[in-house]
Amino acid sequence: MxxxxxxxxxxxxxxxxxxxxxxxxxxxxxxxxxxxxxxxxxxxxxxxxxxxxxxxxxxxxxxxxxxxxxxxxxxxxxxxLEHRREVMHPAAYSKPAEAGRPYRWLEEAEKRGKVPTIELLNVEELRPPADVAAALDLGADGLAVLRQQLLRLDGEPCELVKSYYPLEIARGTGLAERRRIKGGTPTLLNELGFPPVRTIDLVTAEEPTQEEYAALQLPSPISVLRTFRVVLSNDDRPIEATTMAKAGHLYGLRYEF
CATH class of the missing domain: 1.10.10.10 (Winged helix-like DNA-binding domain superfamily/Winged helix DNA-binding domain)
Structure with a gap:
């Protein structure tokens, strides 16, 4: 050809x-x-x-x-102007918080002099997208609990997050309730007997969806950094699949090997 x-x-x-x-x-x-x-x-x-x-x-x-x-x-x-690109370190806030401490993402943002806030947009039981269902081993008709959040730094939207949990893990727990979780979901999962042991991230640059464009208040057709994260517990059991979208011109991700 x-x-x-x-x-x-x-x-x-x-x-x-x-x-x-x-x-x-x-x-x-x-x-x-x-x-x-x-x-x-x-x-x-x-x-x-x-x-x-x-x-x-x-x-x-x-x-x-x-x-x-x-x-x-x-x-x-x-x-x-001084550009505002923030470099995020996912490994710093993916672990459960220590007893009595807030979600690690909040603490890490405060260490950088930022004012972080998290808005819980939605919690519902649903059939997840195909890539999520496959990552969680749910099968074609499996259900999950979605927790959708908008993260802000200094009042500006920085990340749209959609986290999915297998229904058999989430039902009847704080994961399925429309409320904030003290210490974050890694802490609650650990308390439920599903400690986050291994995390796999796939990061891609993509055109924003209409939802992402509006939520992140993008000023122009800029690509977003999309992270598709799968969290595994003991015996490599998948306990969470999350998609995170950040404005590509404002945020970077740093991984150390």
Missing amino acids: PALNRTPKDAVDPRALHERIATDLRREILTGERRPGEKLPSTQALKERFDASSATIQKAVSMLKAEGLASGKAGSSVTI
Whole structure:
């Protein structure tokens, strides 16, 4: 098939030119090539670099401003702002909390000087998506309890979380109740006799769903970091499957091996 013989020189980027320009400039800001307080090149310089019109450059700069990466007026002086990308460490808050302590995610956020909040959006018994059902070994007709939450840092939405638990584990416990769980679900699972022993994360960059776009208040069509997490207990029994979506331009994940 001809498509298999394409080379990088043949590739065509289907995105609008202003989106491509914003993407290139965004990467330069997030990697530190362009530093906070520095001025973006002039509109004329950007026009020459990207072979674009003034209107296209202005649209690209407007995207960066909407994302909180720059301020000022295109055509005069646009300043790079301190970017707000947070690096999250999943291993730091995946374990059960110590006795009497709050959920580890809350404590870790406070250590970084943030004000964390968790809003419980929904708790219900349902037939989960196919990937969740497979991860939990539920079969085609198996049921699970869904706990859906929106996590915020300093009042801004940072993560949409959907956690699923096998019905035989969750029914009749705090997992199935519409209330916050002290210490978080890892703590409760441990108390129920299902200690989290092993966690498997699959992280992908994906286009946001309509639900994610609205919940995370995304400023433009930016990809989200989607983590599909499976938590295993003793004998590799799956006890939780969770999907987590974060704004790709604001958050990164760090794993140490």
